[in-house]
Amino acid sequence: MVSGIVSYGVYIPRFRIRADEIARVWGGGDDISSSLRVFEKSVPDLDEDAVTIAVEAARNALDRADVDPKRIGAIYTGSESHPYAVKPTGTIVGQAVCTSSSFTTADFEFACKAGTAAIQACLGLVGSDMIDLGLAIGADVSQGAPGDMLEYTAAAGGAAYLIGKRDLAAQIEGFYSFTTDTPDFWRREGMPYPEHSGRFTGEPAYFKHVTSAATGLMERMKTRPEDYDYAVFHQPNGKFPVRVAKMLGFSKKQIEPGLVVPMIGNTYSASCLIGLAATLDIARPGERIFVTSFGSGAGSDAFSIKVLDRIEDIRCNAPSVRDYIGDAEYLDYAMYAKHKGKLRI
Template identity: 65%
Template sequence: MVGIITYGAYIPRYRIKLEEIARVWGDNAHDITSGLGVKEKSVPDLDEDTATMAVEAARNALKRRDVDREAIGAIYVGSESHPYAVKPTACTVGEAIAATPNMTAADYEFACKAGTAGIQACMGLVGSGMIKYGVAIGSDVAQGAPSDALEYTAAAGGAAFIIGKDDPIAELHHTVSFTTDTPDFWRREGQSYPRHGGRFTGEPGYFKHTMGAVNLLFDQIDKSPKDYDYAVFHQPNAKFPQKVAKMLGFTPEQIRPGLVVPRLGNTYSGASMIGLAATLDIAKAGDRIFVASFGSGAGSDAFDIEVTDHIESDLINRKAAPSVEDLLKNPIYLDYALYARHKGKIVMQE
């Protein structure tokens, strides 16, 4: 069975509180934080970008389990904020983790679900026998124009999953996708910040596609929310995943471990993948995990995952790399001016 061999996450230590952003733009901080369910968001350091965070997440995955670098046959990095318009982030990751050059590598882009699309590609390549291991990463330095609604949640972080057949710690039983041409969110070539369709973000964006993928998967494998111990949904804010979970019949207890957005913000391509990493941090053998990502534009990927006995064996040491909870601790808070510098909203003159 194809599954997750190991995993890792990375979140910068810097944070900004939403009330600080609201202070600058004269907004009502209480209404914003209560409306979004987010208190603060992560901010990259001055020398961090999608590539460096993807590398750190992949290195943390390899700290937990020794994987033969010569056997890595594919690396896919999903992001909305690749450092280069023309130069793959995946190649940088491969070089940084000393992977073999005898591999395929590519950057994926599908708004916030590009990372889970990478997982699906690795599942297919591993399952067909074309490669032994594949690395799928979701990493983003999410962008939001100053004073735009997106600025309140656009965060930074990522997670990496190595896919293979050798004693996986979590089996990937089944996956489906639900995709339409719904322009709820976009950024044209050359534009610094994305734009959004306002009321279209929820419906017909997030909820239609998430529900579509979830119900399609349930129909194909004859499962329901009661068959799972945990569930992870894309989390652009705290309200959407809790609402869709309730609509589908999942309980607050099932989604709580993976709901990291209140202290993290929306890491776009990293959002559902960091939520899955947080869930694997505390999962036990036999646990069943449901995952549904969402990417504007629009589409959703859903996964049926079962944790195996190997997660509690000597094959992997989860404590060898920081957990998501560890990465969320001891933040360094910035004021808006420093935040704007870190995000490149203002730059120093040479």
Template identity: 70%
Template sequence: MNVGIVSYGAYIPCYRIKIEEIAKVWGDNASSIIDGLMIYEKSVPDMDEDTITIAVEAARNAINRGGVNPERIEAVFTGSESHPYAVKPTSTVVAEAIGATPNLTAADFEFACKAGTAAVQACIGLAESGMIDLGLAIGSDVSQGAPGDALEYTAAAGGVAFIIGKEKTVAKIESTYSFTTDTPDFWRREGMPYPEHGGRFTGEPGYFKHVTSAASGLMDRMGTKPSDYKYAIFHQPNGKFPVRAAKMLGFSTEQIKPGLVVSRLGNTYSGSCMMGLAATLDIARPGDRIFVTAFGSGAGSDAFSIRVTDRIDEIRNGAPSVEELLANPIYINYATYAKHKGKIKL
């Protein structure tokens, strides 16, 4: 393919809650939860932050990092499972806020935690075909977990934006491959405030079957192997799943370590795998190859093979890195967290 990432940007709210604080409220064993999930704290949105505001901040950081003229953006796609409106697009608000041309196509994507990478694939197709100049693909979520549910320990907030095009790319997208089935491991019906999950189906046949199938499919198509890549990122619902998936596929701990940010961030759902890629691009050098595989419940995986170009050094410091966004957190207690997340109903 002749397209790639022209620029990227991330956004993480400054508020955090420690896993011990949540466990204390529900009488759970914090140590066993941390050992089971390998997550120590998670991000929490501010009172006035939602999927739209997070998407806008990530998009602005992408524009600023690459010095991109927003009027060149002719497609805006926002992937999320926490869009503020059931009927009214997130992407039109984002496009207006960043100053994109009105002569564009826009839509919201939904496929659990891989809606953002599905948006990336849509932008790849439009840019490769010449239908658009630049496309903006965003994964943004303020994910939900019912009080006392296991999801409450992982569901976090954050977003990542990638600008996709043919010219001045910082990372060329060599190929992409997807694997999808109807596997009901996680869902939320219309009108329900919180999602439900299928317990034992989450790992198998959910996460691991789809991640390994998409990853193996892409490497088979390209004739590559894990040792051909400097880095690898796998969807991060917790700290253990991506490590296990990497081992199953033959990737090392050193390859996935730079992008494994879930322990300090939580699961940002549509932004999860994209956040790992952003963190990896923050430190990658020209010529490095990166392997990425996202997962979305329901269920499907998108895999990408990416090669970093010389231009990465030109734009690296144009916006905050993921590490900078994770620094200096403001810790809150459960009562403040419940207020921020709207768990207290008046």
């Protein structure tokens, strides 16, 4: 029996800050927005963190397919902004969404691809019949130092996927990973903000790993870009996924439904997964989706996904990505700094 996606859910905070408001404080103006192709980003509320975002996304996934949470045998939460250095996020999520304590959990961290790594772990447990359902989550309240280029893109959001064998909304046909030790982005213990290697994060990191994972999967499955109706690539900004899609032979039309970064910013571990959710929100049975994540450090996971008939039954039972994007309240830089805890005493 094949494994795949039983349900999915997302959560994006309603607060936003526009890129030109950040530029008003630090300079750069329209040049930065047009260069990054990110025009606004999501901001967590004062009482929101990676845990609360993960819980909301998980609840939406359960509600969308009316799944009994007692069926969940594993919960893996991927994030690079877990609120505790020593204390699992997964136990809090499990307590909030499950009615049983009979599940295993662990926190994942691999920059922006920890969420797709969680999906792979769930696929292994489900595929070996060790559990009925696995809950894989990517959730982040990502950080950028004041005035740094990351501040224009580092956003907040989460996506949760229930992985199983029964009542599938989409089949995961195969996956392929490509990983190397490429130190393009890092944050040491105790540092409040990450550091990055500027343009180095592009060519030897993002583009090398995304193209290698994507071509590896297509070679393994003997598929081509034209075999897919949609494609989703990790979205650190608005230009990288467009460029890598072109490099691989995918069209702009294929990536447009999942390209949400210009409106909500880079949600890190949730970025690729929210793009996939936005695509599932409109995809029809029989259509195929090609997905490739990226995490600095560095690695990529590529997936081939086929949408099944059940998507029509569950699609409208929880908020869509576009529902969250449309529910926006804008902050000025002072309130944004307060929300993000940038004011330190």
